[in-house]
Amino acid sequence: MKLDTLIHAPVRLRIMSTLLPVEHMSFTALKAAVGATDGNLATHLAKLENAGYVDVTKQFVGRKPLTSYAMSETGRLAFVAYLDMLQALLPPRP
Amino acid sequence: MDAEEAARQLAIIHQVVDQSRQERTQSGDIYIVWGVLVCICIAGTLVGDALEQPGWMAWPLLMPIGAVYASYVGRKREAQVGTYMNRVESRLWISAGFVLFGVVGGGMASGALSLNAVIPIVSGVIGIAMVTSGALYKSGLMTWPGWMFIILAMVCFLFPWQMQYAAFGLATIAGYIIPGILMIRQSK
Numbered sequence: 001m002k003l004d005t006l007i008h009a010p011v012r013l014r015i016m017s018t019l020l021p022v023e024h025m026s027f028t029a030l031k032a033a034v035g036a037t038d039g040n041l042a043t044h045l046a047k048l049e050n051a052g053y054v055d056v057t058k059q060f061v062g063r064k065p066l067t068s069y070a071m072s073e074t075g076r077l078a079f080v081a082y083l084d085m086l087q088a089l090l091p092p093r094p
Numbered sequence: 095m096d097a098e099e100a101a102r103q104l105a106i107i108h109q110v111v112d113q114s115r116q117e118r119t120q121s122g123d124i125y126i127v128w129g130v131l132v133c134i135c136i137a138g139t140l141v142g143d144a145l146e147q148p149g150w151m152a153w154p155l156l157m158p159i160g161a162v163y164a165s166y167v168g169r170k171r172e173a174q175v176g177t178y179m180n181r182v183e184s185r186l187w188i189s190a191g192f193v194l195f196g197v198v199g200g201g202m203a204s205g206a207l208s209l210n211a212v213i214p215i216v217s218g219v220i221g222i223a224m225v226t227s228g229a230l231y232k233s234g235l236m237t238w239p240g241w242m243f244i245i246l247a248m249v250c251f252l253f254p255w256q257m258q259y260a261a262f263g264l265a266t267i268a269g270y271i272i273p274g275i276l277m278i279r280q281s282k
Contacts, residue, residue, distance in 0.1 A: 013107065087100075
């Protein structure tokens with residue numbers, strides 16, 4: 001069994017964990033939650049987006065552009081598989 | 095990766111997921127705006143009653159301002175973070191608002207509702223919404239004032255309407271304005 005390296009990277013793991021329980025999150029809110037810089041976050045989000053793990057929505061709220069991210073179904077399945085692999089590494093409970 | 099590292103990774107994931115689940119945009123300013131508007135309306139009603147003037151007119155004039163402000167700010171914040179709990183809370187307050195505007199406003203306008211029943215209904219509906227919001231986010235700043243409004247709703251019937259309004263005004267300061275200020279301070 002091989003861990004999904006796309007999710008395993010620390011920043012991407014935080015992004016995926018943050019997006020798991022929410023319906024969507026703006027770039028600004030995600031940046032605050034993950035604690036990454038703009039450039040770093042954008043790079044990691046682009047990788048997740050290219051893999052189809054996150055969906056991106058661009059819209060205008062008032063006159064300001066707003067980019068929101070949500071975990072895709074593919075991303076959700078990949079994240080659950082990643083969690084299952086981590087669980088499998090733990091020693092069996094007595 | 096060994097078992098120890100896997101356990102550490104899982105603990106981090108659980109922590110981040112829990113934090114994200116509790117993600118809530120700060121709404122202290124909405125509580126303060128509603129609190130101030132309600133206090134102005136109560137003062138207007140009581141002063142108007144004493145001077146035999148239509149001070150109650152403050153309600154239909156100021157409450158829509160609160161509703162427009164809350165919905166504008168709420169929508170803007172919901173665009174930032176959309177969670178299931180945020181959606182439940184916003185629908186809860188919208189439906190509570192419709193009950194208050196529709197039942198109380200309609201009841202008063204049609205004369206079907208006596209002045210003595212207004213504050214118990216308003217206080218009860220607000221109390222339910224606050225206790226539920228507080229339970230959703232595990233926030234004592236909403237839960238305890240919510241219970242205060244519910245208790246107020248139950249005991250209000252014992253007093254004349256002027257005292258009910260005065261008590262509701264004090265409850266609004268204690269249950270809306272002060273928690274609103276504390277919410278803003280907590281978020282900083």
